[in-house]
Amino acid sequence: MASIIYQLIPKENGEENERYIGSTNNIIKRINNHRNHANHRPNACKSSIIINKYGISNIKYEILEICPEGINPREREQYYLDTLPNMNGMPAYKSREQKLELRKEINDRYRQNNMTRINCECGGSYLYANRHSHYKTKTHMKSDEKSNATI
Numbered sequence: 531m532a533s534i535i536y537q538l539i540p541k542e543n544g545e546e547n548e549r550y551i552g553s554t555n556n557i558i559k560r561i562n563n564h565r566n567h568a569n570h571r572p573n574a575c576k577s578s579i580i581i582n583k584y585g586i587s588n589i590k591y592e593i594l595e596i597c598p599e600g601i602n603p604r605e606r607e608q609y610y611l612d613t614l615p616n617m618n619g620m621p622a623y624k625s626r627e628q629k630l631e632l633r634k635e636i637n638d639r640y641r642q643n644n645m646t647r648i649n650c651e652c653g654g655s656y657l658y659a660n661r662h663s664h665y666k667t668k669t670h671m672k673s674d675e676k677s678n679a680t681i
């Protein structure tokens with residue numbers, strides 16, 4: 531049976547990260563599930579936060595993707611969790627090893643970003659992690675003044 535990757539968002543005036551992403555092969559049952567959680571066990575699911583804040587009739591659910599058979603819906607769900615702001619607060623992969631692996635990946639990416647050397651408009655270069663102290667250097671501030679003056 532095909533799975534559905536869906537999102538719950540406020541119909542109006544929602545914050546950017548007020549989005550709950552899930553996957554299911556029975557969307558009607560799953561939506562009822564969210565409603566029941568919100569009413570009776572709000573701590574069981576993060577979706578309760580927006581359902582109770584806006585009211586169920588002010589929440590819309592949208593299908594992000596119909597995941598064909600043979601493709602792991604958790605993988606597709608994770609793709610959306612990684613690319614859209616959301617309130618899930620938990621990866622789609624829930625096994626301990628997978629969580630640890632994800633954590634490691636995030637740390638590695640973070641470290642890598644911080645160690646990236648960036649060539650600055652001022653002619654200097656700096657490590658991303660040290661960008662704030664670079665902005666305060668004389669060379670940088672001087673060139674900043676100059677470019678401000680020509681605007």
Ligand SMILES: [Zn+2]
Binds near residue numbers: 651652665670
């Ligand atoms: Zn600079």
